[in-house]
Amino acid sequence: MYGIKHKLIISVTGLLLAALLVFAAIQFTNVSASESITEGEARELIKDRYQGEILNVKKVNSTYLIEMKKEEAFYQIKLSENGGEILSFEKKEQIPNGEQKQLDEEKIKEIIRAEESGELLSLKRVTHKEKSAFEAIVQKDEEKIKITVDALNGEILFRAADEAEVPVRNLTEEEAIQIAQKNEPGEVDDISFEETDSGSYYLVEIEKDDGREAAVQIHAITGTVMSVTWDD
Structure with a gap:
């Protein structure tokens, strides 16, 4: 009789212990599932899971609204703050500019x-x-x-x-001489710079091999040969 009671006590004790272990496991699971995650953790979670570019994250009540770009497509993800559960995952045609996070x-x-x-x-x-x-x-x-x-x-x-900021530059005397000699080969006798109401120019005098002298007029900015006159 004593043996039966002893076995019964052991059985009841075992059942109570098992029930306590199950209850503790359930409580631990609920606590873990409801653990809050930070915005940074939410960002990293989505980035690691979907391998996309996170454009914006904002929190509304206990839900993170996450905008993500992946392979030229846009997605909006709702993530629970409690435990990081994915509440929704939607593909968007395009996220309006005002909702995208701009570069600083x-x-x-x-x-x-x-x-x-x-x-x-x-x-x-x-x-x-x-x-x-x-x-x-x-x-x-x-x-x-x-x-x-x-x-x-x-x-x-x-x-x-920025053309409005770049100053206008005149040709140098050396550049004007090169243009004049290319047009009328010979030895440079003189060069002068002239300014008029209609613009500025160089006048390059070149001594030719045949004794003649050419006066080559060159636009001081564009380098265009404006005229060639001869002094016999």
Whole structure:
């Protein structure tokens, strides 16, 4: 009789212990599943899982709204703050520009420095062909260069010399002489620089082998031969 009671006590004790272990496991699972994750953890979780480019992350109540780009396609993902559960995964045709995260000025400066060496004189936000962009002016040697960069993806949208800032340069005397001698071979006797209301020019006098002298008039900016006159 004693043996039966002893076995019964052991059995009941075992069942109670097993029940306690099951209850503890359930509680532990619930706690782990409901553990909150940070925005950085949410970003890394989606990036690691889907191997895409995270464009933007924002939190609404206890849900992270994540915008992702992968292979030229856009996706919007809803992720629970509690445990990191994926609530929805939708492909979007295009994410509106206002919702995409724009590059900051430091990243834009890095892109500009990689594109063009020189001193960055100015950087401002502009709209280029209906796109949000940054416009930079870079000083390189004696030239100022205007560079326009897409604010969303860093693409170079426009690059050219800033003509409004580049001063007009006259030809040097050596350049004018080369042009004159190419047009009328001979020995240079004299060169003069003249300025008029209609523009400036060089007058190069060349002594020819036959004794004649040619006066070659050359536009001081374009290098065009304007006229050739002869002094017998």
